[in-house]
Amino acid sequence: MKKPINTAHEKNRSLTRRALVLGGMQAAVIGVLNWRMRDLQVTQSSEFRLLAEENRIRDRLIEPERGLIFDRNGIALAQNNPNYRIVMIREQAENAPLVLAELARIIDLPPEKREAIYNEMRKRAPFVPVAVAEQLSWEDFARVSANAPSLPGIITEVGLNRFYPMKEDYSHIIGYVGPVSEYDLERFKNPDPVLQIPGFQTGKTGVERELEDLLRGVAGSKRVEINAVGRVMRELGRNNGKKGADIQLTLDHDLQNYAQYRMQGESAAAVVMDVHSGDVRALASTPGFDPNQFIFGIEADYWNGLIEDEYRPLADKTISGAYPPGSTVKMVTALAALEEGLVDPKEEIYCRGFIDLGNRRFHCWKRGGHGNMDLTNGLKQSCDVYYYEISQRVGIEKMALMARRFGFGAKPPLPLPSLSSGLVPNMQWKFDRYNERWQVGDTLNAAIGQGFVLASPTQLAVMTARLASGRMVQPRIIQRIDGVAEPVEQAPSLQLKPENLDLMRLGMFRVSNETRGTAYSSRIDEPSMAMAGKTGTAQVKGISLAEREAGLADKEDVPWRFRDHALFVGFAPYDNPRYSISVVIEHGGSGSKAAAPVARDIMLRALYGTTPPIEAYPRNLWSEIREQQAQEPPPNPRAAPADGSDRA
């Protein structure tokens, strides 16, 4: 206590003062800190809360399951099989080519494929998953999954993959799906985000394409919480979306399968239709192709084989083929004349094998002539001269109107792509098209379905159905959508005199059931199933009459592509029509020899629903038919109906 008290006191006062100043400054700093806390946590809180949600929450799309396609009996025609696949996300793989090289040691992945995948990844945003391999075997899939830790960015997943169990049978009707292309994205007006899912498949042709909106369903989404490197930590919520609608077609698989089989080896088309409802029972076009080959991108060899085949397997001949219908349109010509009262059914016209018009001679198919022909006899023997005569009385305009009434010249209302509308010529059309006046000769050609007239096999089946039912039946191939039956209304009447229609039916009956009828040899011998029909033999453009007369007419000598098209239309049973049929065999020769037997076999199959009894055939054909039936393979392996009988 030797030190002066003043100094010690002064010293402590100074320290106290300084400590209080310091404390004050610290209090100010603490105040600023608290103000900042308040600013961030209270004032701007909602903004940061939003940013935090964005930080951790991602919405991921869930691929909807594509709707299935069934035949009328519930047999699956397009189904979804599990697909073990691998996708890769570039931003998660530090060195994508290295990871791909690593992956190639586990599964088969040639360098050029790796390069293609890498290029694809670089084209897209770094976080977009890109398909690396599809349809792996379970073993490969398991191996990749087990090695996942050493393959950053590689994700294994189980997807669904379209499968067409009936292969060639429905290649044209159902079509196929394939990966979404740039073209597809442009095609859809409002592209669904689900299309961006890697490997997502969309309909490319056929019903798959035309009913895409129904089949695709609605994408679901799952809300996941991710961490800073994008790994999914947990699922916060899920909306499963909506499965695509199941489509049930009016087609009958047994019949379709049989028709495809019956016409194999030919370039041909056959259409079977219910004459009342318009339900299409078979829509067969040969040759077909295996739509499964298209799903993951077709192999070049298979593709080249398809496009180089002169039988045109890719074309659906039933709807897009446009053929000169030949004599199968004679009913339309006759009805045009009958309705106008320009011909009496009893009136006989003499056929001497040709008629002369100015300096041109128009031949009947029968060089020697048919002699006297009345209406139904003219149909039965398909006398061309008879129709040359009556068509001159009616004129092309009336004939064209009648043809349109039977469905020619307009696209049938089917959900299928590349529908042909055929062609119904008239004076105006020719003037517009060729800037030429209509000639009487053009009328004569049109009367027998030659010249400008074109029709698709579907249109021919519709025409026959309308003749049989007397109503404006429209074809349809969709029976139910998601279990809900598509409404069928009774078609409006054709507004034709019943006695005239009866005459046509009678004529067609005589074609198939009387000696000298052009389809007599292909008749059905069971009276309750009797078929009424009409043959047609259509000349192919490019073969001149001169060549024909020079002896090239003999079928075997003519190159395939110059031979006549063989056609047949018919309905059965005659007494109580149920089905109409049209058959076109490209370059098959004559309708009575090539098309009529095929039509008979398919029609019998439709009528009996199974292999018809031998008694339905004329006795002289029994041995031949027995042999034919014995060679018939069992039906295409049938998938079990997907869920019970309610679809049937």
Place this chain on the structure above:
Amino acid sequence: MSFMEQSRNQAPRGWRKILYINWPLVLLVIAVSSFGFLMLYSVAGGELDRWARPQMTRFAAGLVIMFVVAFIPLSFWRQVSPLAYVFGLVLLVVVMFFGSRGMGAQRWIDLGFIQLQPSEVMKIALVMVLALYYDWLEPKKVSRPLYVLLPLLMIAVPAMMVVVQPDLGTGILLVLSGGVVMFLAGVSYWYFGAALSLAIGAVVAVMLSRGTGWQLLNNYQYRRIDVFLDPSLDPLGAGYHITQSKIALGSGGLSGRGFMEGTQSRLNFLPEKQTDFIFTTMAEEFGYIGTTILLILYTLIMIFAISAALKNKNRFGALLIGGIAATFFFYFALNMAMVMGLAPVVGVPLPLVSYGGSAMMVLLGAFGLIQSAHIHRPR
């Protein structure tokens, strides 16, 4: 030295010392640390063994150290102050040549059972030696240039050694803590005015030197400054820390998402979530209310420490308490300012809360010194 005799006479002896401990300060330290355990448990996703349990073990050891230091007479600590300072300098030299590298800086000495960070030791040793210096110096001489130069050197030498490690944050802390002791000792305001002007001048020089041959800081330090000024410059790179930290903080709102409910830190959006950025987790889970409570706890520690300094008539004791309290203050204020985007990211832990062994031990030892000064104060 008669006041020393007096203090020794009046100071409590033996186990009775326990009654003279500044208990509110001890309880506040325990409260803040417990807050830390909760947060370490939470950021580990409910895993006790990851960070919380080791931290608790070290805290227990640290408490023992604190009481041992507190019971040792202040005169002892006064006498060892120069030794502690020299020891700290030696450690800094050692770490320069033999230290382990961590996070791009050479800061640690691995002693086997603990990773010793010499700069931590130095922070306290510097305060001790400066307190001793001003206790020795006659008060009327404190503002004489020669007597100002000496403490400046005592601060500058370790600060430079820490900065070259490089650990700018701790270097700044050393300068600030030393400055506070000088301030409390009564060094003229003119010097502080001059120092402030110098600091501003230095900042200008640092910014101007950028890209020239005599560039004063490393490029990464410039980048931190840039990004501090505008985090959106590099939201996924250098600005990532600040941006994510602010998002986590702000998303807590008033009352927070609830304990263990924080998303940002658990999902690893936050870097160093268990050390420098643990405050953001607390902010996210307990909201503005939680962060304010923590701030109040820290403020209470400051209030009790400063009042202990004011009550202490021993100049060494008062300066020691004031200096340590200020160091503690700079720690939490800088850390909070950093995670809230008010200061550049310089790597300062949140005292008593952030995961880390040596910092915790040293800090509790420093609180032991405060207690020792408090117990052994002249009455």
